[in-house]
Amino acid sequence: MNIFMKRFGWALLMLGMAQPAFGGSEMTSLNMVEDGRTIYERSCLICHGASGKGDGPAAFYNAAFSASRARDFTVGNYKFRSTVSGSLPVDQDLFRTVTDGIPGSMPSFSGLSIEQRWQVVAYIKTFYSGFQEETPESISLNGSPIPSTAASIQRGKALFEEMDCASCHGKQARGDGSVALAGELKDSRGLLISPNDLTNRTGWKNGTTVRDMVRTLFTGLDGTPMPSYESQLAGHKEDAWHLANYILSLSHHE
Amino acid sequence: MAYGERFFQPCLKTALALAFVLFSTSLAGCISEAEAIPAFARKYEVNCHVCHTRQPRLNPFGEQFLENGYQMPGTEDGGIVAKLKYGDLTLDQVSNYLGVLFATTGIEHTELKREIEGSGDQTELGSPTILRLFTAGTITNNVGFFVETTTIFGRSSELELGRAFVTLNNLGGMNWGHLRVGRFDPSAYFSMARGRPQFVPIGPKLAPPFGAFSTPTVNRWSLTQSAYASKFYGLFNRSRTAIQPYDSTLFNSPEEVGIDIHGRPFGDWFLYQVGVLNGGNERAGDSNNSKDWYVMTRFDYAQSHDFSANLSGFAYFGNHNAKVSTNADVSRSRYGVGARMRYKWLDIYGAYTIDRVTDLPSGMESTFDSTATGVTVEAHAMVTDRLLLGTRYDHLDAGGLLATRKSATFVGVQAKYYLRSNMAFTVRDDFNVRNVEGGTSAARNLRNRFSVDLSIVF
Incomplete structure (x- = not known):
């Protein structure tokens, strides 16, 4: 089979799969x-x-x-x-x-x-x-990203403090919060787990874009101490973008 | 003097060890910001333990990465396929293909029976220091490469070429055949790979006479894996230089020029390997047209429950790959079995080999034992997230000239403390299990060796 046709056929199959688990x-x-x-x-x-x-x-x-x-x-x-x-x-x-x-x-x-x-x-x-x-569905990230302005970052910083992110991630967001240092954070297997150093994107496990960050805030990381903040952000979802803008501003990335 | 007294007596040794540890700890603090990790880990953005139980021993994932020619198991890695312009090349791209090993023995204390001229108890500082540079990876899909150079300061300040080979992978289908061409370690896929010891081989100290068909005086016996040692007294290579009984040779040579193929055509449970080498453990090439060849098979067991085990067997057929003092060619062959078992933090492995010399000149049979055996068993376990404890047993039942041969048995114990995953201190002691005998046998005169080492890989 022509390789182009093979790939085209495969793309059609993927489109079919986008619906229920196994489509086709x-x-x-x-x-x-x-x-x-x-x-x-x-x-x-x-x-x-x-x-x-x-x-x-x-x-x-x-x-x-x-x-x-x-x-x-x-x-x-x-x-x-x-x-x-x-x-x-x-x-x-x-x-x-x-x-x-x-x-x-x-x-x-x-x-x-x-x-x-x-x-x-x-x-x-x-x-x-x-x-x-089950037929899981992706959550809505509530529109386009909010531009990373100084005001947005400032609002994000305030949210970082209000939502007590520092207790795990630390005041400087280096993953050295008091709860983490006390060795109290464990995953679902009982293994010690370290919060991400939010000033260094190379270690971010769930993606490094602003959308990845917002998605993580809404979904949490099941099986780890990182909860979903969907309920806290309900009604003012734009705050998730501000918080993501602040976190991204802490690290240099080309 | 009892062994325990000999071990703890030297206050100088203890003081120096503490000073070395304190100095190196402060050094480690200075460079802790660098977050240095080896090349493959950098390239794939993972930590060292994805491939290693503890460096340099590989875990099953690392073994499959190695078998697949430095590609993730079951995949084809394109490597850098586009030609990069000088200005486009970043330091990150270079570092993904370059690695460095630095190792130094900070303190070394050896106790010897003072009956060989020029030998005796010795305490040395900072020697030897090894610097090894290597570059490895993939060039394009299913084409990999590896090149290393080593400098051992004190022995030579020059870079010596070590392993250097190209791999052509997945010939005939995924995992069917992986070809290596160049200078390589034949035993890399064996249950107990020679080149990945937790107990680093300790070199010998030699004294004259040197020269053709001369056997240098061994002032200090070398501590290498007995299973992989030459085992014979009175053999020479084709340069007429003595092959010492502790030298790693044949299937277990550090590097040999040749070509081999390995694969797992029937699934992960079975690995085959077949190869042809110049043979003779000669770094300078082979003037003899006859070649050595070998075959190795390995059976892997267990796919779950944090457990894995494997069993290997090999046969290495030498062909006029050594000489005796009459300048006559002889053939050395080796047959061996090896096994390895890993369960969580425990890693046990060992090998037993039988070496045979054939084609002896008539008249030598009565003075030359043509069969020798060696066994090495090693175990290590992580007892905390930073501390690795290990032990090794070596027994060499020597062959060769009956008048001079001496068997040797050593036990080593080791504690390795990881300051970081790529930086470790090692405190090690090897002692002679046999009763010390008089005479000129280095195998019996080395009573005990204690050392504190530092190694960094980045």
Whole structure:
């Protein structure tokens, strides 16, 4: 098959997948899962384990004494989502993590083709039956970003103090808040976890754009002490953009 | 004097060790802002433990990264495919392909039986210091490379080329065959890879006579893995230089010129490796047209529960790859098995090898033992997030000239404290398990060696 036609056909298939979990024909889904299984066993099993419990032979070394250990796909608890806290991620969330990796913990698998990454996403979802029962939806980020003006940053700084972000991230946002220093922050596995140093974007695990930051504020990072601030920001969602502008202003980025 | 007394007696040794630790700790504080990490970790923006149990030992993920020619398991990495102009090249891009290892022995104290001229108890500071530069990565999809140079100050101030090879990966399909061409360590995929020891090999101290078919006096026995040692007394390479019984050779040479292929065509449970080498452990090339060849297989077990294990076996067939003092060529071969088990913070590995010399000249059979064996077992465990404890057992049942051969057995204990994931202090002691004998045998005269080392990789 002509490679262009093959890619075109694949793009059509992806469009179909954008709706419910598996869209398209049942046979196509089964083939995807089976192909995804092959890729998973080559590329993912070493850390996430044959049964997807995050107990692969290499998982322990990456986080022996502190978070974050390889994701347990069997419990349906995902950190990096665009959905409300407690929900499953949408396919695009999983695809984004496979593609970009997680700084510090998981390398990017952009070396896999786009087709292969979607296939492995399809297989990962088979570890948790909830994916067949729920239809997660991404939350709305409430319009376009607010320009990063001095006023916006100033408002964001005030919000940073009001919302007590400093207790974990520290007054200078270097990840050295009093709760963190006391060793009280742990993930769902009971491993010590450090808040992000918000002055250094290279370690940000859920993206570095203003949209990524706002998404993180709304969704939280399930399984970690970072909560969703959706309820606090309800009714004045523009404050999320101000807070994101302030946090981004703390770090230099080209 | 009891062993314990010998160990704790030297106050000078303790004082110097404390001073070295304090100095180096302050140094570490000065550079803590640099957040130095090795090249592959920089390139992929992950921490060292994604690939290592503890550097330099690889975890299963790191092993598959290595097997795939420095590409993520199951993937093809394009590397830098576009030609960059000088002005477009950033320091980050350069640092993603360059790595540096710096290691120094701050304090070294050796106790010897004072019966060899020029030897005796010694305390040394700051020697040797090793600086190793390497560049590695991928050039384009499925084409990788590795080049390293090493300087050992005190022995030579020159850069010496170490391993240097190109890899062509995934020939015939994903994981079917990965080809290496150049100077490489044949044992890199074996259960107990020679080049990734937690117990760094300790070099010997040699004295005259040097020269063709001369065997230098060994004032201090070298502490290397006995399983990988030459094991024979009275062998010479084709440059007529003595091959010392502790030298790592054959399948376990530091680097050999050749070509080999490995892969996992039937899945992750089975790895094959076949190769051809110039052989003879000769860094300067091989004037002999006959080649050595080898085959290795490895079986991997376990895919979950934080557990992994593997079992390997190899056969290395030498072909006129050494000489005896009569200038006659002999053939050295090696057969070995190795195993490794990892469970959470515990890592145990070992190897047993049998070496055989064939084609001996007639008349030498009665004075030359043509079979020798060696065993090395090593274990280490992280007991806190910064402290690694380890131990190693080495036994060499020597062969070669019956008049001079001496077997050796050593045990090492080591504590490695990581100031950072890429910077560690090591306090180590190796002691001779056998009773000290008189005579000129270096294997029996080295009683004990204590050292404090510092290593930094960035």
